[in-house]
Amino acid sequence: MCDREVFEVQAADGAGRVGALRIPRAGRTVETPALLPVVNPNVLTVDPARLAGEFGVEMLITNAYIVHATDGLREAALDRGLHDLLGFPGAIMTDSGSFQLAEYGDIDVDTPEIVRFQRDVGADVGTPVDVPTPPDADRETALADLRETERATLEAEAVETGEMLVSAPVQGSTHLDLRESAGRAAAASTLDLAPVGAMVPLLESYRYDEVVRVVLAAKRGLGPAAPVHLFGAGHPMIFALAAALGCDLFDSAAYALYARDGRYLTTAGTEHLDDLSQLPCPCPVCTGHDPAALRGAPDDERERLLAEHNLHVTLAEVRRVREAIRSGNLFELVERRARGHPALVDGYRALLDESAWLERFDPASKGTVFALSAESARRPEVRRHHDRLVRVAPPDGASVLLTEGGVPSADQFDAVWRVVPPFGPYPRALASTYPLTAATPDRPDRAACEAAARGVARLAAATGAELTLAHGGWPESALALVPDGVRTERRPGGGAGPTG
Ligand SMILES: [Zn+2]
Numbered sequence: 001m002c003d004r005e006v007f008e009v010q011a012a013d014g015a016g017r018v019g020a021l022r023i024p025r026a027g028r029t030v031e032t033p034a035l036l037p038v039v040n041p042n043v044l045t046v047d048p049a050r051l052a053g054e055f056g057v058e059m060l061i062t063n064a065y066i067v068h069a070t071d072g073l074r075e076a077a078l079d080r081g082l083h084d085l086l087g088f089p090g091a092i093m094t095d096s097g098s099f100q101l102a103e104y105g106d107i108d109v110d111t112p113e114i115v116r117f118q119r120d121v122g123a124d125v126g127t128p129v130d131v132p133t134p135p136d137a138d139r140e141t142a143l144a145d146l147r148e149t150e151r152a153t154l155e156a157e158a159v160e161t162g163e164m165l166v167s168a169p170v171q172g173s174t175h176l177d178l179r180e181s182a183g184r185a186a187a188a189s190t191l192d193l194a195p196v197g198a199m200v201p202l203l204e205s206y207r208y209d210e211v212v213r214v215v216l217a218a219k220r221g222l223g224p225a226a227p228v229h230l231f232g233a234g235h236p237m238i239f240a241l242a243a244a245l246g247c248d249l250f251d252s253a254a255y256a257l258y259a260r261d262g263r264y265l266t267t268a269g270t271e272h273l274d275d276l277s278q279l280p281c282p283c284p285v286c287t288g289h290d291p292a293a294l295r296g297a298p299d300d301e302r303e304r305l306l307a308e309h310n311l312h313v314t315l316a317e318v319r320r321v322r323e324a325i326r327s328g329n330l331f332e333l334v335e336r337r338a339r340g341h342p343a344l345v346d347g348y349r350a351l352l353d354e355s356a357w358l359e360r361f362d363p364a365s366k367g368t369v370f371a372l373s374a375e376s377a378r379r380p381e382v383r384r385h386h387d388r389l390v391r392v393a394p395p396d397g398a399s400v401l402l403t404e405g406g407v408p409s410a411d412q413f414d415a416v417w418r419v420v421p422p423f424g425p426y427p428r429a430l431a432s433t434y435p436l437t438a439a440t441p442d443r444p445d446r447a448a449c450e451a452a453a454r455g456v457a458r459l460a461a462a463t464g465a466e467l468t469l470a471h472g473g474w475p476e477s478a479l480a481l482v483p484d485g486v487r488t489e490r491r492p493g494g495g496a497g498p499t500g
Helices: 048-053 064-069 073-080 082-086 098-104 111-120 139-158 176-188 200-204 208-222 236-244 254-260 284-288 291-296 299-327 330-338 342-352 355-361 374-378 380-392 446-462
Strands: 007-013 016-023 028-032 034-039 059-063 091-095 194-196 228-230 249-252 263-266 269-272 399-403 415-420 424-427 466-471 487-490
Touching: 007 299, 016 299, 028 034, 034 048, 034 254, 034 299, 059 064, 059 082, 064 073, 064 091, 064 111, 073 082, 082 091, 111 139, 139 176, 176 194, 176 208, 194 208, 200 208, 208 228, 208 236, 208 342, 236 263, 236 299, 236 330, 236 342, 249 299, 254 263, 254 299, 263 299, 284 299, 291 299, 299 330, 330 342, 330 374, 342 374, 355 380, 374 380, 374 446, 380 424, 380 446, 415 446, 415 466, 424 446, 446 466
Parallel strands: 034 059, 034 249, 059 091, 194 228, 228 249, 399 415, 399 466, 466 487
Antiparallel strands: 007 016, 016 028, 263 269, 415 424
16 A cells, blocks of 8 residues: 555554645545545535535545446436536545345446546546445454455456556454454555545444454554555544544545434534534534524425535534644544543543553653543553653652642652552652643542552652652542552642542
């Protein structure tokens, strides 16, 4: 993969990255993470020319299979090209009919034919006919489907596609080892980007912990160089989490499909227009209408206006994600979005299970860490600080006070270190270095105290110094993690103690 070197990472936060995806045939470079609106060539809910002009959409996705299967459309596309047909000047990715294959069990094109068709209608990115295996499929089915997908990938490689990029889909259902090996196979191909497929059923049923585990398995196989498309992820509440996994492209049919049902997207979930008394959004639709006016509009106009709002919210969230990555506070955004739904908390926790993996990608220094919840105690920055303690440990025999603050007896010690949950102890010389510049609550929760206690244990294991811990009232579960050799005392006038 990336034989043509079309993808360049420009900024990173955890496994999340801002990148530049070069689309040679379109003569343009798309900033990632990017959202590709799905355009049904038969139903143009929002005119593609407006997507490019008013909404700033650089790339969209449409279905080459539908174009191919529709009399009149097929000839027009071959004659005039997709860009002219849709009236869209940006980059166009085309899907192949895999979705229809999964829905109806059979389609009347194969990979060589549809990839040649995509090339002939001027698509900038093409897709082979992979086999999307749904979640929970048995292993034999998933494996047999995967062989078909790998065959389609090989067939696509054999087509002379010129400047058109071609994607190498990663399937494997919910079998993590299959997703990882599929990722390796895609990475070993000469194709250009990697959609992680058949995720819609997991996304629609809010199985975000599994979304995380499946995507991370695919990423392990793919490696960091491949641009990754989370296929079918179109709800803005998932973008921060998906970007934190290292996904670079999303596509949204949701903006139009939800609008058809009167559903109004927000970054915290979905509302129904019938239930809204206010439109809590600054987009042109919401500032130009009230809910009653939208409800009273003719069906097609209401659908279009809702789709426009949905798209504004969706694209704004993608810009926010890019900004968060560049500013080094993507985790804070993931954490805030996770508060929108318990299933997103599960997704965030599943991500933090992999903090050792995330830490490998995380820049050594970035924006101020905000410790906002129990989950913050498991962030990669905490793990990295604990690893660093080994290198800064005090000499054997020194007496060192580790304190949360208020140290009347400090002069009895050779050195005084600060202790801040969730990071734990650190020498004062490091106080103004990343990540210890973190903003943390004065009332740490149980998880933060336990993480700090693990830091004390790491330090104790690394030195023969005599350690005394003055804590502000840690719970027993945290104190139980402090090794026996460390003297502990409740510091006088300690704070309110842990709150969680
Ligand atoms: Zn709006």
